[in-house]
Amino acid sequence: MTHIPVLCEEVIRYLKPYSSGKYVDGTVGSGGHAAGILQASEPDGMLLGLDIDSYAVSTADIALKMFGERAIVKKSSYVEMDSCISDLGWHKVDGIVLDLGLSSQQLEKAERGFSFNLEGPLDMRFDSTEELRADDIVNSWPQHEIAKILYELGDETQGNKIARALVSARPINSTVQLAQIVANCKRQSKVGRHVATKTFQALRIAVNKEIDNIVNVLPKALEMLAPGGRLAIIAFHSLEDRLVKRFFSKESQDCVCPVEQITCVCNHHATITRVNRKPISPTYREITDNRRSRSARLRVAEKI
């Protein structure tokens, strides 16, 4: 199954790509958003697409071939976008999109270990050259550390119970084995959702250091934007969306002193305006066509 880009029309509408503009897709995946940006910025707009997954890089490379030299695809973390941009001889860019999380292609490849429905190794790395895998966490981290990530990264209220079950079931070697252990110890809380959804989400976020990456990329992305340039971020998880929301809120204020401070001492100046205060969600139609889109939230900011 090909990956259907989420909120694609909205991303294009808010980024407003134009010919002669330069754009970065920091999570190029299968190239869906990237192709939309390249089409909207015809005939001369340029796009740099980054991904840490080599398989995604080859997929995007093929998908964007039709745009010739206007599309450049590179294997790199979005956290390194500043050096990738300057390697091209570009100074600043006119728009950046980040579509966080994992793609349908990653989820559907059993050997990547992202899916509780497909028998596979407990891998879950976006970048297969990184060392940490999900089986390292479940088989060697202390129980309290596992409980902590389940709670913080998976919003899993039964994290202690699940962590205890995982530790006593060691060694755990496959996705289906992990899902079964969770199913045996956890009460089903929401109809229609697999009991292991939150455990898999927490492990994936921990393996790929997704929270640290978001915290690190936000100031860099702002720094790389030209005045009037826009940053569009799609988050699928409340923790990620909250980080983006707080960052945009702080960066859009002239003073960030505590309320009890009568005169400003922070010397902070707003660097962005928020294009939308409330996050943009997919329409009912998009959710019906692509269920994966249902938890997506898009926030957009414009560099002053």
Ligand SMILES: C[S@@+](CC[C@H](N)C(=O)[O-])C[C@H]1O[C@@H](n2cnc3c(N)ncnc32)[C@H](O)[C@@H]1O
């Ligand atoms: C939801 S998919 C993006 C799909 C893409 N927008 C499209 O239209 O096909 C997220 C992608 O981000 C990539 N990714 C995750 N963390 C990354 C990072 N730190 N740097 C670059 N890419 C990353 C994943 O490998 C995955 O391919």
